[in-house]
Amino acid sequence: MGGSAAFYTVTTADYFPGLVALLNSLRLTGHRQELIVLDDGLTSAQRERLEPHVTLVELPGFQPGLPVLKKTFPDLIAHAGVVVQIDSDMIVTSSLDPQLAQAASGRLVLFPDHESSRDRWFAEWEEGFGLAGPPRRQTYLNAGFVALSIEHWPDLLPRWRQACELISPERVAVLPGFLPRRTAMAREPFWAADQDALNAILMAEVPEGAVAVQPIGAEPDWLSDVEVVDRATLRCRYRGAEAAILHFSLGPKPWQPKGWRRTTRNAYVELFPRVVLADDVALRLEPHELPPWLRADARAHAARVGLDAIWRGRDSVERLARASAHRLPPPLREPMLRFRDRLAERSSM
Numbered sequence: 001m002g003g004s005a006a007f008y009t010v011t012t013a014d015y016f017p018g019l020v021a022l023l024n025s026l027r028l029t030g031h032r033q034e035l036i037v038l039d040d041g042l043t044s045a046q047r048e049r050l051e052p053h054v055t056l057v058e059l060p061g062f063q064p065g066l067p068v069l070k071k072t073f074p075d076l077i078a079h080a081g082v083v084v085q086i087d088s089d090m091i092v093t094s095s096l097d098p099q100l101a102q103a104a105s106g107r108l109v110l111f112p113d114h115e116s117s118r119d120r121w122f123a124e125w126e127e128g129f130g131l132a133g134p135p136r137r138q139t140y141l142n143a144g145f146v147a148l149s150i151e152h153w154p155d156l157l158p159r160w161r162q163a164c165e166l167i168s169p170e171r172v173a174v175l176p177g178f179l180p181r182r183t184a185m186a187r188e189p190f191w192a193a194d195q196d197a198l199n200a201i202l203m204a205e206v207p208e209g210a211v212a213v214q215p216i217g218a219e220p221d222w223l224s225d226v227e228v229v230d231r232a233t234l235r236c237r238y239r240g241a242e243a244a245i246l247h248f249s250l251g252p253k254p255w256q257p258k259g260w261r262r263t264t265r266n267a268y269v270e271l272f273p274r275v276v277l278a279d280d281v282a283l284r285l286e287p288h289e290l291p292p293w294l295r296a297d298a299r300a301h302a303a304r305v306g307l308d309a310i311w312r313g314r315d316s317v318e319r320l321a322r323a324s325a326h327r328l329p330p331p332l333r334e335p336m337l338r339f340r341d342r343l344a345e346r347s348s349m
Helices: 013-028 044-050 067-076 097-104 156-164 181-187 194-204 267-277 298-325 330-347
Strands: 005-011 034-039 055-057 082-086 090-092 108-112 141-149 211-213 226-230 235-238 245-247
Touching: 005 013, 005 067, 005 097, 013 034, 013 044, 013 090, 013 267, 034 067, 067 082, 067 156, 067 194, 082 097, 090 267, 097 108, 097 141, 097 211, 141 194, 141 245, 156 194, 226 267, 245 267, 267 298
Parallel strands: 005 034, 005 082, 034 055, 108 211
Antiparallel strands: 082 141, 090 245, 108 141, 226 235
16 A cells, blocks of 8 residues: 555553554554554653654644544644544554545545434534534534545644634533433534534535545444454454444443443454454554453453343343333333433443
């Protein structure tokens, strides 16, 4: 692979294992482009290990109001070529050459968001983000991967950052009372911060045909339904089609101390030991740097099996409750929805 393109991501010390997984997955799938990492608090030891493999940058004067806004940094250092903003909780599982080519031709390249929020839209975005007009209804997209040509879109990243600066921090990712994440997000127009801002801009200020929306499933909605076809090459399939990216969105992440609360035998978790511990990776971690459930030994496998059994049972009950509630008459619907919310609230702890 080649061409004038580079990948950009932001990483803290806490996200170091995720960054290593991203780096190694890019290299294992044949991507040789530069990976530029905004250092947002890496330790000196982490920086030393990363330096042979990535380009580390620091922007001391870049202190946006919301920490998540740092992901809009590429325009501050890139003046040409294709910029690929990619989150460090992603594992790349196939060639992204088609997406890079679309971006080089002048399209904005993004993947659809999770199916549960694909129709997300709020009229309040027009005023809240200072849009040029009302947002049209279209597929709500995920902001974890954004590919664009700086020459074609010199103002998009600054505009995205400007819109985000208008968000009140107290309205971002909050769970008022005991509301589960899904319910809180559905009620709050600015819950998803940078992602809401970007989608609002795309819906109001960017021509509809300018966005190359990737096929549904290329970034799978349900990681537990992804089939790992080839562990060596990371090739995966989801609902009969090739998967390009596995995104472990929201938190906690599986490598974090509380990651066991969201650890199941899904494709991201199953591939994680392969992409950070195997002998053929660019930057190898040591087993002791990972929690017991993410290692490559028999005990780790048993832990994942056990956690999977616990969480799959909970998720099955939650999904059943959600589907059943909407088929009930109004007097019975509310008690069932409250039951669903209690289950979901526990799952987001």
